[in-house]
Amino acid sequence: MALYSEQRLMVHNSLSGKKELFEPLHEGYVGMYVCGPTVYSNVHLGNCRTFMSFDMIFRYLRHLGYKVRYVRNITDAGHLEDDADQGEDKIAKKARLEQIEPMEVVQRYTVDFHNILEKFNFLPPSIEPTATGHIVEQIEIIKVILDKGYAYEKNGSVYFDVVKFNSDHEYGKLSGRKLEDMIANTRELTAQDEKKNPQDFALWKRAEPQHIMRWPSPWGEGFPGWHLECTVMSTKYLGETFDIHGGGMDLKFPHHECEIAQAEASNDVSPVRYWLHANMLTLNGKKMAKSTGNNLLPHEIFTGDNPTLSKAYTASVVRFFMMQAHYTSILDLSDDALLAAEKGYNRLMDALDLLGNLNTGKQSDMDVAAWKQRCYDAMNDDFNSPVLIAQLFEAVKTINLVNDGKASLTQEDLAVLTEVMNAFVFDVLGLETRTGAGVESNKLEGVVGLLIELRNAARANKDYATSDRIRDELAAMGIQLKDGKEGTTFSI
Numbered sequence: 001m002a003l004y005s006e007q008r009l010m011v012h013n014s015l016s017g018k019k020e021l022f023e024p025l026h027e028g029y030v031g032m033y034v035c036g037p038t039v040y041s042n043v044h045l046g047n048c049r050t051f052m053s054f055d056m057i058f059r060y061l062r063h064l065g066y067k068v069r070y071v072r073n074i075t076d077a078g079h080l081e082d083d084a085d086q087g088e089d090k091i092a093k094k095a096r097l098e099q100i101e102p103m104e105v106v107q108r109y110t111v112d113f114h115n116i117l118e119k120f121n122f123l124p125p126s127i128e129p130t131a132t133g134h135i136v137e138q139i140e141i142i143k144v145i146l147d148k149g150y151a152y153e154k155n156g157s158v159y160f161d162v163v164k165f166n167s168d169h170e171y172g173k174l175s176g177r178k179l180e181d182m183i184a185n186t187r188e189l190t191a192q193d194e195k196k197n198p199q200d201f202a203l204w205k206r207a208e209p210q211h212i213m214r215w216p217s218p219w220g221e222g223f224p225g226w227h228l229e230c231t232v233m234s235t236k237y238l239g240e241t242f243d244i245h246g247g248g249m250d251l252k253f254p255h256h257e258c259e260i261a262q263a264e265a266s267n268d269v270s271p272v273r274y275w276l277h278a279n280m281l282t283l284n285g286k287k288m289a290k291s292t293g294n295n296l297l298p299h300e301i302f303t304g305d306n307p308t309l310s311k312a313y314t315a316s317v318v319r320f321f322m323m324q325a326h327y328t329s330i331l332d333l334s335d336d337a338l339l340a341a342e343k344g345y346n347r348l349m350d351a352l353d354l355l356g357n358l359n360t361g362k363q364s365d366m367d368v369a370a371w372k373q374r375c376y377d378a379m380n381d382d383f384n385s386p387v388l389i390a391q392l393f394e395a396v397k398t399i400n401l402v403n404d405g406k407a408s409l410t411q412e413d414l415a416v417l418t419e420v421m422n423a424f425v426f427d428v429l430g431l432e433t434r435t436g437a438g439v440e441s442n443k444l445e446g447v448v449g450l451l452i453e454l455r456n457a458a459r460a461n462k463d464y465a466t467s468d469r470i471r472d473e474l475a476a477m478g479i480q481l482k483d484g485k486e487g488t489t490f491s492i
């Protein structure tokens with residue numbers, strides 16, 4: 001029986017503003033879409049936090065036994081400098097400034113994005129589609145929306161008619177905004193504006209002569225509006241209605257609101273069952289911004305090369321720091337907070353290192369089954385990772401007491417505790433051990449432990465040829481065995 005059938009996962013749905021029982025459309029399967037980066041600059045640490053929140057959610061769903069199709073896109077066209085369909089395409093602008101091809105910009109920053117996420121031990125999504133790879137599909141959906149009367153063409157551009165849509169649908173239901181208020185609070189359109197209404201948004205934009213990224217369409221050469229790619233790629237790979245759509249809080253309006261409008265206008269069904277939004281990361285109590293200098297890039301954390309930091313931090317310490325906050329809360333990063341996180345992370349890893357060498361007893365001083373369920377309860381409560389971490393530290397306390405001979409655990413309980421600790425620390429939170437590769441390094445410990453046992457058995461049989469061979473071959477691979485009073489340990 002899959003774990004998910006024993007657990008009641010509740011998620012905070014931005015659409016209802018409430019925590020709801022998570023029930024996927026198809027039992028055992030979850031479709032999840034997360035808005036990916038616009039690849040025109042190095043990935044921002046705040047964005048890393050958003051993607052890490054969804055990586056943790058992806059990991060927990062998998063841990064529960066769901067087969068998850070996780071789609072996270074790459075925006076490589078159509079994202080203009082401001083939300084009102086004005087300004088240059090962000091990627092084309094960077095290409096112009098650096099005098100390179102737009103696709104060189106895309107390639108450079110996609111590689112940077114992947115490198116940083118790999119350092120943070122992210123699981124890759126199931127599909128990572130690009131906007132430029134789905135131009136045909138975007139043109140097709142524009143035709144449908146035009147046919148249904150929810151869009152209009154003007155001078156080679158196509159705009160979504162928000163007022164028309166709102167007359168028989170509800171525009172603003174995700175962000176809790178009313179169209180009448182939006183209209184009352186915006187400026188009048190000028191004679192140059194092509195839109196009927198300032199709230200209308202571009203589905204297709206005519207390419208001006210200097211615009212490099214352009215494709216042919218029934219309305220002339222142009223490029224798709226930014227909101228459209230997510231509607232197309234999410235529904236293409238996950239179906240007209242799918243389970244989870246995630247993204248940063250800042251995307252709720254207008255981006256996600258527009259996604260809902262486009263999908264409902266073309267398919268007549270609501271695209272997403274659970275909308276999840278991750279909150280932002282601040283630095284020393286203030287919003288991060290390049291312009292004010294209150295900014296920190298991921299690679300600067302790993303080198304310590306930023307005035308705000310006293311030293312370098314590993315990716316796992318940063319990940320542990322981020323997991324200490326609920327994904328819907330604002331999290332403030334500072335040097336002090338990272339130092340504290342490093343201490344906590346080391347305490348956790350110290351305890352995990354002890355797990356393999358604990359003596360077991362006849363009775364347990366900890367109710368391990370109840371503790372295990374409390375770990376699940378924490379994650380079932382809208383992926384409450386800080387409460388989970390508090391539970392993990394309850395186990396750390398017991399592990400240290402058992403190690404000091406001041407408490408005991410039965411062999412069975414120790415086995416359960418070890419399994420649950422490893423599952424939550426490495427599989428769900430995605431942390432890695434201090435030597436690097438999380439679960440991989442755990443496996444290595446297991447393999448070397450087995451070789452140590454075989455070597456001990458050989459020595460007991462006076463088969464010194466075998467025992468020396470094990471020691472020497474491990475040494476040749478850079479793994480040193482050390483024989484001591486407490487038995488044999490190893491170092492790499």
Ligand SMILES: [Zn+2]
Pocket residue numbers: 034035036230255
């Ligand atoms: Zn999106």
